[in-house]
Amino acid sequence: MVSAHLTIDPFFTVGPINPRLFGSFVEHLGRCVYDGLYEPGHPTADAEGFRGDVIELVKELGVSTIRYPGGNFVSGFRWEDSVGPRESRPRRLDLAWHSTETNEVGLHEFASWLDKVGSELMLAVNLGTRGTLEAIDLLEYTNLASGSTLSDQRVANGRTDAFGVSMWCLGNEMDGPWQLGHRSADDYGKLASQTAKGMRQLDPSIELVVCGSSSAHMPTFGEWERVVLSHTYEDVDYISCHAYYEEKNGDLGSFLASAVDMDHFIESVVASIDHVKAVKGSDKTINISFDEWNVWYIDRYQNVDKIEGLDNWPVAPRLLEDAYSVADAVVFGNLLISLLKHADRVTSASLAQLVNVIAPIMTEPGGPAWRQTTFFPFAVTSRLAKGSTLETKLTSDTYSTEVYGEVPLVDAVATHDETTGRTSVFLVNRSQTEEATVTIDMTALDGVSVLSVQTLADDDFSAKNTLDDQNRVGLSDNASVVTSGSNVTVTVPPVSWTALELG
DSSP states (O other), X not given: OEEEEEEOOTTSEEEEOOGGGGEEEOOSSTTSTBTTTBOTTSTTBXXXXXXXXXXXXXXXXXXXXEEESOSGGGGGOOGGGGSSOGGGOOOEEETTTTEEEOOSSOHHHHHHHHHHHTOEEEEEEOOSSOOHHHHHHHHHHHHOOSSSHHHHHHHHTXXXXXXXXXXXXXXXXXXXXXXXXXXXXXXXXXXXXXXXXXXXXXXXXXXXXXXXXXXXXXXXXXXXXXXXXXXXXXXXXXXXXXXXXXXXXXXXXXXXXXXXXXXXXXXXXXXXXXXXXXXXXXOOOOEEEEEEEEEOOHHHIIIIIOOOOTTXXXXXXXXSOOOOBHHHHHHHHHHHHHHHHTTTTEEEEEEEOSBSSSXXXXXXXXXXXXXXXXXXXXXXXXXXXXXXXXXXXXXXXXXXXXXXXXXXXXXXXXXEETXXXXXXXEXXXXXXXOOEEEEEEOTTSTTOOEEEEEEEOOSSTTOBOOXXXXXXXXXXEOTTOEEETTEEEEEEOSSEEEEEEXX
């Protein structure tokens, strides 16, 4: 049996947990918007055509901020297409995903949907095929109360109050050759700086995210961050990180240790940020917006899903609709642990994406909506991880991986909320064969008791929730907990994710 020991002391903290850590991402891609959020003919659809069953699941998921409208989509997007009377909106070709965008759902409709689910809007501007002027125009349209042509146009389009968008992304993945308007770090950094300065002249209160590398495996990683920040350091508040993970070549052991790579990625970007800070002699600290992260079987898109052909531009095709397994959910939960471990510098994050497209929520046109396996770690963590991340001490048995070398079999993080006195522990067992016994030393938490323990696991690591079997995988109460003095011991199955609530 695997053994691990975790020590918790609320006196030692990493940093406060920003609610934006539990954000998500909605892109006009595949069936994320159309047939996902929006399906006017659905039995649960409201007066605006939004699916009520999806709204309830998004509320349950606990999503704080939603990045919109892309993604690769934004680099060819004309924001003006998405406002005004629907019957006058143009149909456009989306080169990023080789689809047709009807613009039936635009800025006003999406903002109304956000009001229904209680989430904050995070807007991305097009710095691929457009530039500074268009970004300022969009900001004026959204955030100025009235008195200008664009703000009065918004009022005429039905929104009297300004949208009040506070967080803005300066383009998307501009280091990627696949991106429309892709450019060098030097060229992008200059454009991002100009755009940031212009936007702040209009609204100094906004928070800006500059594009970091689209992956830690890009050949320009590290140097991209250095050059871009050398241009933009005093102009922005965040730099982005993007990372996706998948099991490759049947190597489940390495896949289960994916969070080791995320930890290293975050720490490398922090080092790049702080290098530029030191060189500039700045007293400002830039944080990370990890605004795309997930498990994504990207090879499937390259080999199966990809749409091609000059005369083939479908509306809302089925793209990137990964069905997630138990193993995927355990890795997913471990990535959440990694984000929480770095709460001092990762103060915003966006799970990519929300519905149908590599998503925790799936829908069928005219039919049900259901929770994927990854839904559960996110919903529980967003509910329980309050207050601050604790600087825990963890010892664990280890195992050898082909990709990451020797890694712990158990990974864990703890959070503590001073206002309620509640403490939460999130842990994974990466062993494929053995249960893990985890002992938690709670000496510093005098009088604390175990309120709940929930585990996600299955004897079949490949088990999934599908249209035909929507509740195959879920959370189970873990009855193995034993309290002895100031120690709590819990036993967890192989390839499992567990959350403990203490209070």
